[in-house]
Structures are given as C-alpha cells and as structure tokens.
Amino acid sequence: MIESGNNNPGIMELDTVYGEMVRELENNIRNGTYVPGKPLPSENLLAEQYRISRTSVRLGLRYLEEAGIVVKRPGKGSFVRNLEETDSQAEKIYTVGLNFDASKVDYTGWYEAKIMQYLLQLSKKESLRLSIMDENTLTIGTQPAADGVILLMYDGTFYDLQRYINNGIDFILFNRIVSDEHIPYVAVNYRYESEEAIRFLRRRGHRRISTFTTYENLQIDTLRQNGYLYAMGMTEFDPELTCYVHARRETGYYVQVVEEFLRNNGGQFTAMFVPNGGYALPIFLACIRLGIRVPEDLELLFFDDIAHLYQAYKIPFHYVKMPLEQMTQDALQYLLDKSKNPQTPVLKRLYSVEILQKGMK
16 A cells, blocks of 8 residues: 655645646545556546646656656556565566567568567557567577567477476467477467368369479478368379479569469369468469469469458459467467466467458359
8 A cells, every 4th residue: 555645745735737636646546546556547537537638647647656656557557556566576568479580481471470460469458578589599598588489380399399398488389289288379270271171172163173382391381281182082292283392482483383383284273272372472473474364264272361462463362361360369368377377277279260252253
C-alpha cells in the first residue's frame, strides 16, 4: 500500500492545469481505491473526466511517476507502484526471440514476413520486445538473448533442443512436429494436408497431376511431396509429372526451369500441385510466356497463402491457407504462460487448413 502523501508534500499544493487530477489520484491511491499493481484509468478517460488535454494528463502522470507513486509501463499504461516490487521487476520487458536466417529464406520471403508481421503486432499489444536471432545466436552459449524463443522452420538437431530444455530455456517449434513429450509445437500436418489437396484436385476431375520436388530433399518439402505420392498411389516420382529444382536460387533460374518443364511435358497433365508457394511467380511467368491458359489448359493449386499475387498477375489458382496468425498467437501465449508458470503443460497443437481460390469460377 502507498504511504500517505507526507513524502511528497508538494502534491497537495500543486497549482497547475492537472493539479486537481494529481491530487485526486494521489488520494485515491492513499485510501486504497486504486491498489498497488493495478492500472489507473486510461489517458483518454482521465482527460475526459478532468476536462483537460491528454498532454496535461501525461504531465500529471509523469509528476506522480517522479514522485514514486505510479509506474509507467510502455504500451500498457500507468500503474500504482507496488513498493514491495523492485524497479527491475516493474520495468522488465519480456523478450521473444524468432530465429531468422536471411541466407536461407526463399526469395519471396512471404512466409517469414507474415509471421514477423503478426509477432510485431502482438509485441506492441502485449508490450513485448521482439529479437531476431540467427543460427549463431541460437547455438552459441547456453542462454539466447531472449526470454522465450519461437523456432521458425527449425532445421537443428534434437540435441540442441534437449540443451534448451536442460538449461531451462523456453521455446516452441513452429511447423515442426516432434514426438518427444517435452518438446512443444504449433504445426500443420504437411503430409496429410497435401494428401487432401490432391484429393481436392481429383474431385475436380484431374487424374494426371504434376508437382515439384527439390534435389536437396528439404524437410518441409519432403513431407508435402510424400503426401502427394501417397494420394497419387505412387512410390516414386514420375519424370513426366515432376519438375526438379534446386532450392534457394534466384527467380530467373526457376522461370527457366519451369518454362522448360512445361514446354516439354505440358501435355502430360491437366493440373499442377505446387508444394511451395515460392514457385508461384516463376509458374505465372512461364505460363504467360508459353501462352498456357489457366485454368482451361492447366489448373494450379499452391500449398501456401499466395492470394496477394492474384492482384498483380490475374491468373486464377487455388491455394492452401494455413492459420498462421492463430498459430503465432498461440505460440507466443504459450511462452508467456510458461514464463509465469513453469508447470504449464507442453503445448502440442495441430491446425487444419483451408483450400481457397482466387479468380476461379
């Protein structure tokens, strides 16, 4: 509880525009109307109640802050100071880390950009700090420069994850499914949802469906490709239906490879399942150059939310939309809950996707 105003006798005689507000707030804090740790009314409400400007409200709150009666928490407002709480505890800002290596990002970068956008919005709302971490930051030492870490597109080892656990570092995998009971994740089942995508195309009358695969056998692509093979009743890729590409190349490379594949094999299939939305732009450009009509000659289904590209190219397509915003929110909330209660149950959550369309009749 805040002591009486004797430690700051000047408050009662304060003669300014905001003097009445300061005196009443100090009295309400002293008599317990506003208890330690609880928020004061918002600046808008105080300005309306005392018929003063928000600038005057801020000056008054600053006066109370300097007097040691309230504490300002960025993004949250002003709170009655808890005298049993140290300044470091009151001002501590939770830092959430996101692993992000620009050298390994697909040239479109849409996936990482969306998740970072959602995290920035949530960080502002929750008054958090977002720390972008590369591979070195994650692996060197025992404690990363964050209170909790969202491991985005994690390609590290199980040993590294176990080390985080042993050192009490809170983390959660994003779109990686791990059976170990101690490892949390939010994810989409890539293989199952890819199977559903192929079944969707089959229900639309397609039997010969082409796809993409990488020479590097990336984990994220392998799961989606396995779903394609299973739904197609195949054990290996059909060369006439498969466009082979190297990962993480420039746009021009993909346009050239896709154009050559469509020119040589375009008559062998009526639909294309594209397991990575990063290939959308090269496919659109190749179709335009070759005069391929979409969807009359070739129906396209992309595993990723590339809806924004329709506005620029006006080429109709289907796409698989993951609930990335909800997944990001759930991942962050888990880390916050874990920071407050170490006994928080390990989160293992799978999400369903939607198959949507742009420009399709």
